Amino acid sequence: MIRRNRIAIAVAGGMATVLALVMWSTNAVGVQGTNVAQTGSAVEAAAAPGDYGYDAPSSSAPTDAPAAGAQNSAAQQPPAAAPAVSNVRLVAKTVDKMGDVVQDGDGRTLYRFDKDTPKPPASNCVDKCAETWPPLTVAPGSTPQLEGVDPALVGTIKRADGTEQVTLAGWALYTYSKDPAPGKWAGQGVGGTWFVIQPNGKRNVECLPAGVTAPAA
Incomplete structure (x- = not known):
């Protein structure tokens, strides 16, 4: 069987x-x-x-890692250029009788004009006005040196003639051609519209000439 x-x-x-x-x-x-x-x-x-003539890929390698070419390209990108520093200076000071003021690098008192606007920043002092009240300007693309002034308050505007005028808290800055010497303030209260500017951008209403009334805040 x-x-x-x-x-x-x-x-x-x-x-x-x-x-x-x-x-x-x-x-x-x-x-x-x-x-x-x-x-x-x-x-x-x-x-x-x-x-088969190759090595197995490592399972621990990240799958979303950027390619070497992309890394090299990013590394080769030049950093953004910082604005050039001008030789123009804004200096915050406290002086006798006037109190808090802002001067330029030569000690000249700086002013603001009530007929300008801070928002948006604009200057309405041109032609003959700008001869009496020279705008404080810097080279295009540059920033002034600061002493005791908050950088966040400082900017520039482009004037009609193409120059860059420095602003403080939005207000365009000027000197006064009739100031007799650095540190003086003969322009205080002129026309009831020109005032020494403080480091915070507000009017300084100290030492007003006779007959000039401090404007409302």
């Missing part, structure tokens, strides 16, 4: 082998191609990466 079973199994195995060969030969494109592809994929997956 055992011998007969072995014969039967052998015959069955042989027939299975023949049947497999027939199917392989008649379906070379379909079944064979699929089996070969699957077998190849399994072999490749089982093989070490070094068998």
Whole structure:
């Protein structure tokens, strides 16, 4: 009985082998191609990466890291140029009788004009007015040197002639051509519209000439 079973199994195995060969030969494109592809994929997956001439990428490397070219490009970008510092200076001082004032680098008292506007900053002193009250100007793109003045309050405006006039708290700054000497303030209260400016940009209403009334705040 055992011998007969072995014969039967052998015959069955042989027939299975023949049947497999027939199917392989008649379906070379379909079944064979699929089996070969699957077998190849399994072999490749089982093989070490070094068998194919490359190293496996590290799983710990970040996938969103910028490319080396992008990093180099960013590193090569020049930093934004800082504004040039002018030789013009704004100096906050406290002087006798007048109190808090702002002077230029030569000690000349600086003024503001009530007919100007701080928001938006604009100057309405032109032509003959600008000859009597010379605007305090700086080279385009530059900033004045500051002593005791808040940089956040300092800016510039472009005048009609193209020059850059310094502003303090939005108010355009001027000197007075009739001041007899540095540190003097002959322009205080002229026309009821010209006043010495304080470091915070407000009018200084000390030492007003006779007949000039301090304007409302």
